[in-house]
Amino acid sequence: MTDSMSVRTEATVTPLLETRGLSLHAAGRCLLQGLDWVVRPGERWCVIGRNAAGKSTLLRALAGLGVPARQGEVRWLGRAQADWPAADAAWARAYAPQQAVDRFPLSVQRLLDLSTVRPGALDASAVLADLDAQWLAQRGVMQLSGGERQRIALAQCVLQGAPLMLMDEPVSFQDPAHQARLARWLARLVAPGSEAALIVTAHDVNWIVRTATHVLALTGDGRWQAGPCAALIQAPLLQQVYGCGWRAVGGIWVAE
Amino acid sequence: MGLTGARLTALALALLLALGVAVAAGLALGSAGFDLELIAALRAPRVAAAVGVGALLALAGLAMQVLLRNPLADPYVLGTSGGASVGGLLALMAGASLWLGAGLGALAAGGLLLALTRGALASTDDASPRLVLTGVMLASLCGAVATLLLAITPDQQLRGAIFWLVGDLSGAQGGLGCGVAALAFAALLMVRDTAIDRLQLGSEVAALLGEPVRRLRLLLLVSASLAAGLAVASAGAIGFVGLVVPQALRLLGVQRIRDLAWMSAVGGATLLTLADLVARTVVAPLELPVGAVMALVGAPLFIVVLTRGTR
Numbered sequence: 001m002t003d004s005m006s007v008r009t010e011a012t013v014t015p016l017l018e019t020r021g022l023s024l025h026a027a028g029r030c031l032l033q034g035l036d037w038v039v040r041p042g043e044r045w046c047v048i049g050r051n052a053a054g055k056s057t058l059l060r061a062l063a064g065l066g067v068p069a070r071q072g073e074v075r076w077l078g079r080a081q082a083d084w085p086a087a088d089a090a091w092a093r094a095y096a097p098q099q100a101v102d103r104f105p106l107s108v109q110r111l112l113d114l115s116t117v118r119p120g121a122l123d124a125s126a127v128l129a130d131l132d133a134q135w136l137a138q139r140g141v142m143q144l145s146g147g148e149r150q151r152i153a154l155a156q157c158v159l160q161g162a163p164l165m166l167m168d169e170p171v172s173f174q175d176p177a178h179q180a181r182l183a184r185w186l187a188r189l190v191a192p193g194s195e196a197a198l199i200v201t202a203h204d205v206n207w208i209v210r211t212a213t214h215v216l217a218l219t220g221d222g223r224w225q226a227g228p229c230a231a232l233i234q235a236p237l238l239q240q241v242y243g244c245g246w247r248a249v250g251g252i253w254v255a256e
Numbered sequence: 257m258g259l260t261g262a263r264l265t266a267l268a269l270a271l272l273l274a275l276g277v278a279v280a281a282g283l284a285l286g287s288a289g290f291d292l293e294l295i296a297a298l299r300a301p302r303v304a305a306a307v308g309v310g311a312l313l314a315l316a317g318l319a320m321q322v323l324l325r326n327p328l329a330d331p332y333v334l335g336t337s338g339g340a341s342v343g344g345l346l347a348l349m350a351g352a353s354l355w356l357g358a359g360l361g362a363l364a365a366g367g368l369l370l371a372l373t374r375g376a377l378a379s380t381d382d383a384s385p386r387l388v389l390t391g392v393m394l395a396s397l398c399g400a401v402a403t404l405l406l407a408i409t410p411d412q413q414l415r416g417a418i419f420w421l422v423g424d425l426s427g428a429q430g431g432l433g434c435g436v437a438a439l440a441f442a443a444l445l446m447v448r449d450t451a452i453d454r455l456q457l458g459s460e461v462a463a464l465l466g467e468p469v470r471r472l473r474l475l476l477l478v479s480a481s482l483a484a485g486l487a488v489a490s491a492g493a494i495g496f497v498g499l500v501v502p503q504a505l506r507l508l509g510v511q512r513i514r515d516l517a518w519m520s521a522v523g524g525a526t527l528l529t530l531a532d533l534v535a536r537t538v539v540a541p542l543e544l545p546v547g548a549v550m551a552l553v554g555a556p557l558f559i560v561v562l563t564r565g566t567r
Contacts, residue, residue: 065460090466097460103325104456110511114454117465160465 014078015040016164016197017062017093022072023222024057031057033222035072039214041163044190044198046208046229049218050242055201056098058218059168062199063095076164090117093164096157098172100149102141108152109137118161127155130185132178146173154182158189163196170200171207179204183211205246205253209233217241259509267508268515271522278529279303285533287540306425306532306546307525308434309491312483314524315441317498318516319480320366322456323473324373326387327503328561330554331362331484332495334391338398339365339481340488341420345405355430359485366481369394370473388562415492423494423547425532430490437486438521441479445517448472452513494547496554497524503561 017039024032031054039045047055061067062074064081074081076092084092106114112124128134131151136144144152150173157165170186171179190198202208208215208229215232217225219241225232238246238253245256259267282303283295313331320329320336331337343361344354372394373387402420418424445452454462455472463469487494501523502516510516528546531553535544 063464065464086463086468087466090464095464100461101458103327103458104321105506106456106511111457114450114457115465 013040015075016077017199018075018078019062020073020075022061022074023070024054024061024067025069026054026057027068030222031220032218032224035224037216037226039164039197039199041197042190042192042194043214044186044212045200045214045216046212047199047201047216047218048203048205048208048241049220053218053220055218056168059095059166059199059201063093063166064089065095090160090162092162093166094157094160094162096153096165096167096170098168099146100153102149105140105142107137108133108139108141108144111141111152112137112155112159115156116159116161121161122159124155124159127158130188131155132181147175147178150174151178151182165190165196165198167198167200169202171202171204179207180210183207186211205233205238205255209253259511264510264515267510268519271519271526275307275522275526275529278526278533279307282306282529282533285537287537301431302425302428302532303529304431305428305434305490306431306529308431308436308438309425309428309487309494310497310524310526310528311438311521312434312441312487312524313494313497313528314501314520315438315445315498315517316480316483316487317524318502318513318520319441319445319476319483320498321502322452322513323370323476323480324387325456325458327506328388328499328558329391330496330499330558331366331480331487332493333395333499333558334369334388335394335396335398336362336366336369336481336484337488337493337495338395338402339363339368340485341402341493342398342405343485344489345402345409345420349405349409355486355489358489359482362481362485362488363478365394365398366477366484370477418545418547419492421493421547422545422551423488423492424545425491425494425528425535426543428491430486434486434490437483438525441483442517442521444475444479446514448475449512449514452476456513492545492547494528494550496550496558497528499561500550500554500557501527503557 015038019035019037022032022035047058049055057067061070076084125134128137131154133148133151133155136148136152141149141152154167154170157167171182174182186198190196212229214227215229217232217237225237235246242255247254247256283299284290286299288294316331317329320331320334321327340358340362343364344358347354347357369391372390399421403417406417406420451467451472454465454467455469459469502520505516505519505523510519531549532546535546535549538544
């Protein structure tokens with residue numbers, strides 16, 4: 001349905017994220033070559049690729065964190081990354097690392113208070129309840145299990161209040177019930193019409209199909225493909241990305 | 257966890273009361289008994305130095321712990337005080353100001369430690385073992401250089417090896433100056449409360465939240481080094497105050513830099529005043545160096561924290 005209405009919407013809404021000719025290298029290997037990519041409000045992207053394909057490096061580059069080597073341009077809300085003062089950038093993008101490292105005995109509540117840059121956008125206790133973590137508020141961050149700490153990291157990312165949210169492997173430590181819960185939560189958080197957008201990395205293809213609206217596939221040799229989830233998540237692309245055969249059994253993707 | 261409201265206030269009052277008791281005891285007790293003339297001439301400057309130096313050392317420890325993101329950081333353990341000793345000795349031998357030399361020496365040692373562990377700190381990897389080992393080696397190197405300088409100096413005016421290596425409050429000077437500097441240091445940390453709290457979460461996390469990480473770390477490095485330098489110039493290299501005090505406060509549930517800063521200053525002042533009281537009364541009329549007393553308390557605690565932290 002490419003009527004004039006939707007075309008105009010696409011053209012007038014400022015993309016939350018835009019890359020032009022973004023290339024990434026690590027350890028003498030080309031991870032990504034010339035990525036031209038646009039992420040708009042309301043979209044939930046999942047970056048896929050095999051181990052060491054550069055998913056985490058890409059997310060770090062998109063967040064403005066240090067990476068081994070990069071060329072090209074990344075824009076947040078139409079403005080080049082380098083032109084954002086640090087304090088303003090915190091309003092634009094939030095990032096949840098694969099694994100948070102805690103050194104000091106803070107309470108979860110204090111951690112969430114410190115992580116909030118734009119107060120009042122979301123209520124911390126409501127976010128914790130959504131994440132099945134409401135009873136963790138008074139616990140110490142160093143006493144949490146891996147899965148609990150990961151959910152708190154996601155709460156930190158969301159509570160920062162930035163429209164562009166980057167989450168590196170948000171469900172790697174979650175049990176199946178919490179994976180499903182997080183899929184529903186992320187879909188509610190960034191629904192069509194929302195002003196926010198989400199970029200995650202993940203490995204579970206079925207979770208990705210349930211969670212993402214769009215997919216960016218990295219093949220690890222620098223090539224990439226981006227598009228709607230339904231169009232991309234097909235056997236040939238999965239085979240190209242992961243290097244093994246795939247088939248859908250009753251709507252469930254199985255690797256061979 | 258986390259102390260709030262009434263409990264925090266109760267702890268604050270208890271700390272202030274403890275400082276009052278420690279100062280009163282430090283002034284009133286001693287081998288010569290209660291003698292007002294002696295108190296004014298000898299004990300008052302000594303207690304003032306203990307208060308000022310204790311506060312400075314505790315604050316330096318707190319700042320270094322945030323800077324290096326390591327609860328084991330302490331100016332004595334990681335060589336900053338050793339750098340101040342070497343700087344102070346060199347300045348004395350060259351006829352320059354002891355205070356300036358100690359300050360520059362501490363700054364050099366602190367900067368060197370930060371430079372050497374920079375890679376490990378930038379990554380999210382656990383930098384603790386490398387950091388502590390580097391710092392301990394730096395401290396050992398500074399100790400060796402200080403000993404060497406003392407050995408080749410014929411000048412009997414220089415204070416003895418104990419002062420430069422372990423710390424001693426007998427005849428300490430500049431208590432008032434140290435106290436004022438400690439107040440300024442605590443105020444500085446309290447003004448940058450949120451930013452420094454965020455730095456505790458990691459330099460990348462703080463940068464993502466919009467904090468000027470480089471400037472903050474430079475501020476912490478310079479202020480912690482100068483504090484350690486001042487403390488060494490006044491009372492020699494006293495260890496473990498900076499480790500014990502913030503660590504104890506965190507164990508009690510104090511979380512914010514705003515509270516930790518002034519409470520560390522008060523706690524450090526109390527601890528060193530009491531330690532000095534023990535040092536000069538326990539085998540009276542002989543005196544122990546207060547640095548040795550602190551090491552007897554601090555070193556076991558360091559080991560406990562180290563074994564617990566790496567489990």
